[in-house]
Amino acid sequence: MIPIEVKNLSFQYAKDARKILHNLELTVATGEIVAIVGLSGIGKSTLCYCLSGIIPHVYGGVMEGQVYLNGRDTRDLTLPQIATTLGIVFQNPDNQLFSFTVEDEVAFGPENLCLPPEEIEHRITDALKKVGMSEFRHANPQQLSGGQRQLIALASVLSLQPEILIFDEAMSQIDRDGRKLILDMMLKLKAEGRTIVMIEHDFANLAVADRVLVLKDGHLAPFAGKLS
Amino acid sequence: MSYLDPRTKLVMVLTVSSLAVLITNLYLLILVQIIAVATVTAAGGSILDMLKKLKKFLLIFVVIVFVQSIFTKGGQPLWQVMNFTIISDLGLFRGLQMILRFFIIISSASIMTTSTPREIIQGLVQCKIPYEMAFMVTIAIRFLPILRDEANDILTAIQLRGINLRQIPLLKRLKTYSYLLMPMITSVLLKAQELSIAMELRAFRAYPQRTSLRVLKMQRLDYLVMAVCILVFLIIMVLALKIK
């Protein structure tokens, strides 16, 4: 099964005159880390929304072509179904975390899936252990560093056990130590066989990627320039 | 007493504050006040914090006493200036009554602060309040300090542009303040949008119900405390009717 397969994807926001994505093709294999770079405003976030089904499920606009997650068209999947297949860590930790304790934050997803409390408990322990934040289980997320908060955001997505992870400029607001934490984590997740797409503008973070693609004029092309 | 169920605490607060509203007799109000203070202390709340909160209202209390005296007909004058009653015994009585009611309601509400916001919300959900609404409350509480910080930055930024907010001609004041709305509103909208996407992608509203890691369970003590609350309520109401 191919985790991500995008075929001939075009997208146009309702009020926009031009197509921000145009005949875009992308295939990501299991256990691969693919980095996508490009100037801001070029459509990286839009691509992210298409991969995660936010387009067309939440945002309107004209979407043509197909996005398949594990062989299933995102149009035919519900957002909760997508949530257990694919998780996103966004740029700003403050706008992803809303609970008073780390535990509650990580429990949020499994609770929404109506899992029994014992299973939720199990998933919290698991997810926190994976990101190395077990000792902060009862801490207030707001009192953690930027890097640590991104790890909690990651844990709260991992508790839904997705096979695909997207990091949408997840390191742009954190310091050097924080960035290292996240990059190490990506390699660990890859080793577990998870598939990762990272949207980046900082070329210094691209060393972990197996492939680097550039988003330009609405479609993706292999990155040809120098990384540093 | 923090091990009491938040729902039990809610019953305590409701009992005491509804007594404060229903009762008119000053002595009984004082009794209710004593009960309120005792409960808060027992619940681990601090009377000192309560008093600090009430300090802000001090001026209002004084004004109430004067207003009640001047506008209430009847009663013996206690302080007159040129035949004009400034404080009367009835006014003082009514003023004290209002102050006590206020005091009781505010102090009893501080019982709730001995539970964490998470517990209170779980309590609400288990009282059959829709979970979407409960989460709206959580998020409001959680983001309030952040929005306050932002508002501070925004106020600072506009002053750094060379605008003296303390001395703007009246006509321009409205226009100047309207400029503050722009960054505040964009910030709230942006946050709301990002947050709702993050929540949806973690399966929020996947089903009409959701489970919870922590489930609140009423203990024997909870039922006991609730029974005492109802008893106290009835006794004081009967007393109030008799005294009348």
Place this chain on the structure above:
Amino acid sequence: MIVLENVSFQYTKDRWILKQVDLEIENGSCTFIVGPNGGGKTTLSKLMAGILKPTSGDVYLDQQNTKDLELYQVGTKVGYLFQEPERQIFAATVKDELAFVMDLKEMAQEEIRKRVEAALEQFQLQEVANSFPFQLSRGEKQRLALAAILMNEPSFLILDEPTTGLDRERKKILSQLIEQLKEQGIGMVIISHDEKFIQTHADRVVKVAGGEVKDGG
């Protein structure tokens, strides 16, 4: 010149954010403040801009103690660019954003127009002059905020993590602007953890960690 003399700062009683800091920042130079998140960088920069007043010690802006200065007076000496440019954009169009303070101060329309045009050009904002600022890219918002601050003609600029969220191209434009402003003789204090950016522009690097300030040369 910004001078900090024995400055300490705390938000709450038991936690010092900065302890006994002595620091001098000269005009026309570019000083970087580096250090881990939560180490006191932003607090230090807000003290320098007179936004926060020290718990003890004194901060002088051009020989004037910030304790005696109101915020609106500080604005003509020091410009402060917040990390989130959205917090300092107030008007409904880019043009109005640059003009509204002068409008409120009832400057001559001709003079306002001239200054706005000049700023639009310097900060490469002509194309978006009539746009709604909320819809600009992050880089454009930041340049707009910077242009608006400079309308006050401050002799100092403090920038809090200006490269956050900027891609390569936008970073280049910001770099050019910084060099231009430096040539105009404006002193700058920049908080950053972008190593390449620091190497390009720094005349001096100051490290802030755990409430202490060390000169990195």
